[in-house]
Amino acid sequence: MSLIHDFATWEPLLRLVRDSHAEQLATPGGWFMGQISLGSWTLPAQPPRPVPGRALLVADMQDQFTAVERVQAALRTSGANGVSYMVETLPDGKTVLHVIDVGPAVEHGVKSPFVGALLLVEEAVPEPWRRLPEDFPGAASAPSADPALLERTLRERLPDTIGATEEEIAAAEERLGVTLPDELKALYRVTRARWQDWSGDYAAQERVSKAVGCELFPLEGLYIADARSRPCPWQFAAKDAVVTAPDAAVQGLVGSPGWIAFGDNGGGDRLALDLTPGPRGHAGQVIMIDHERSIGAALRADSLTDMVVNHRDDWRSDDEWNWPPVVAQVSTHSQAGIVAAVRPELEVLEIGGGKGEPVGLAAVAGLPRLRTLTASPGTLADPLEIAGMTNLEYLSLGLKEWRVLLDADAVPQSLSAAAIDVQGGQHPLPVLDLANELLALRNRPLITRTVLEGDLETGRKARDSR
Structure with missing residues (x-):
């Protein structure tokens, strides 16, 4: 029997819940539910009252931390990431603990009983996550795109940086499966943005960020910002829709095989070169992928040259039309x-x-x-x-x-x-x-529930899997 299904694992937590809700649990039918993962938890137990004149300390919460840590240790031993549980008083007055494993076919929910979308088809994703970019004939580079000017400007701003070799650039192209735009090659010929090249000098890293206009990924950190790079639970993603306005510069996609992510704005939003622009966009334009949204992107600059040379740091979005x-x-x-x-x-x-x-x-x-x-x-x-x-x-x-x-x-x-x-x-x-x-x-894996009964006074226990 795994530790996660051992009454002793849950005994401290069960005591906390019982002591915090003694009146409710004394009534048959009373129940409380929570969830514990390796990084977070919900615990239906009353927080301790702070000592007058000071804030709560870690020591004040130690009972809760100890109870949760025992379950987390069992999760690690079992190779699991999380578990839900329910404390319930049965009609005969017994208090039992249900250990609930939602399994691989259920997304975790945000409220009790922590059941999100049920995945009826394995690996299926919502329609917006299957949508590929449209081809708009005539999409060309912006007049401002000038790889030579871009490289010259960056060398003036960053005279002491180490640039990527042609072999390193070719290796990045092979890894990504795309040919890098000339502007992006010009940028990385000036600096390959490796932390080890700066020898732990944060000021050097900051100079590169200021010169380029973003926190530049190392050449090895470039990635394709397709739909797979932007996962979202079904219960939210299914309500999204892909629509591109007739005058949009950027297609209203989740992601695209033509979005090459190369940097971050410092707040979690990703910058990418867009090789699949909207009907009024330019090939190679710079877009901003908002980390707080699951669909669409905003225009940062018509070209990488424009962003770097002219210090473009604002952006606009077309997706209000969507x-x-x-x-x-x-x-x-x-x-x-x-x-x-x-x-x-x-x-x-x-x-x-x-x-x-x-x-x-x-x-x-x-x-x-x-x-x-x-x-x-x-x-x-x-x-x-x-x-x-x-x-x-x-x-x-x-x-x-x-x-x-x-x-x-x-x-x-x-x-x-x-x-x-x-x-x-x-x-x-x-x-x-x-x-x-x-x-x-659909013959999908079911949610399993193990009922643990035990006497908190004597430690006697029983187990029933359902």
């Missing part, structure tokens, strides 16, 4: 909201709760591009209308709505991922059971 009519958010206030959303281009429909009556889906059932539907619990007049929506790849519903589809054997076969919309206070076990029903439809 939403209507591709994504629609409606509520139950009025059926007219659904009707207004009916457009052939519609890809994502989100239905939220309100004070109105549940809405019908007949108006959108035949839309050819509708791939994502999310409906808050209680917002659908007839969940079985979903059965006729044969192009859906992502569906998020409440427990009752999923129950209707499952009982009617009407879960769309087209789904690649699904989610259960859990409202506050919902007991986790019905959610986990329903999730396993959905996973079983």
Whole structure:
């Protein structure tokens, strides 16, 4: 038996939860849930009261740290990254601990019971992550692109740096599988941006960053900023959409095989040369990939020469145009909201709760591009209308709505991922059971649950895997 399924591993944590919520757990049906990973945790235990006149110290939290560290040590021994758990009082008054492993077919959620999207098709990704760049004929380098001027300017600013050899540049091209633009070659001929070349001199590194206009990656750190480099959970990614405006300089993509990332702005946003520009862009323009967003990029400069020589440090984005009519958010206030959303281009429909009556889906059932539907619990007049929506790849519903589809054997076969919309206070076990029903439809790995019973006074224990 692995340590993660040993009652002794959880005993300190169970004591903390019991002592913090003695009244609630004394009532049959009471429960608390948390999650522990190697780098973070949620613990339903009351924090200690600080001593008047000073802040909390590490010593004040030592009981919690000790309890969590014991579970983390078991995770490391088991080769696992994280685990969920639930403390529950059974109808007979016993307090038990459920150790929950969501498995490889479930993304971790952000709220109890920590179940995110269910991956019904192995390695499937949402449509925006499959989208490749369009080809816009006539896209050429900007008039400002001048590799010779760029190299000359950088040598004046950085007279003592070590540049890359032609062999090193060729090796980078072979590794990436692309021919580097002439401007990028010119930059790295002046400096290859290796930390060891600066001999630990932070001032030298800063001079390079100031001269170039970003924190330059070493030649070996160049990478292709394609969609795989920008992962995002299904529950968020499925609601994104790729749209490029007719006058956009940058295509509204997740990533592109033509985006060569070469630097960072110091705040986590990546700079890249764009070899697949939008209809009004230039080949080799400099774009900024925002680390806080999962789709799109902003224009930094028409060329690398322009950015470096003219110290361009601002950027503009075209993606405000991206939403209507591709994504629609409606509520139950009025059926007219659904009707207004009916457009052939519609890809994502989100239905939220309100004070109105549940809405019908007949108006959108035949839309050819509708791939994502999310409906808050209680917002659908007839969940079985979903059965006729044969192009859906992502569906998020409440427990009752999923129950209707499952009982009617009407879960769309087209789904690649699904989610259960859990409202506050919902007991986790019905959610986990329903999730396993959905996973079983596609023969995907199930969520496992091990029930540990023990006496905190005597240390006696029992184990039951489910």
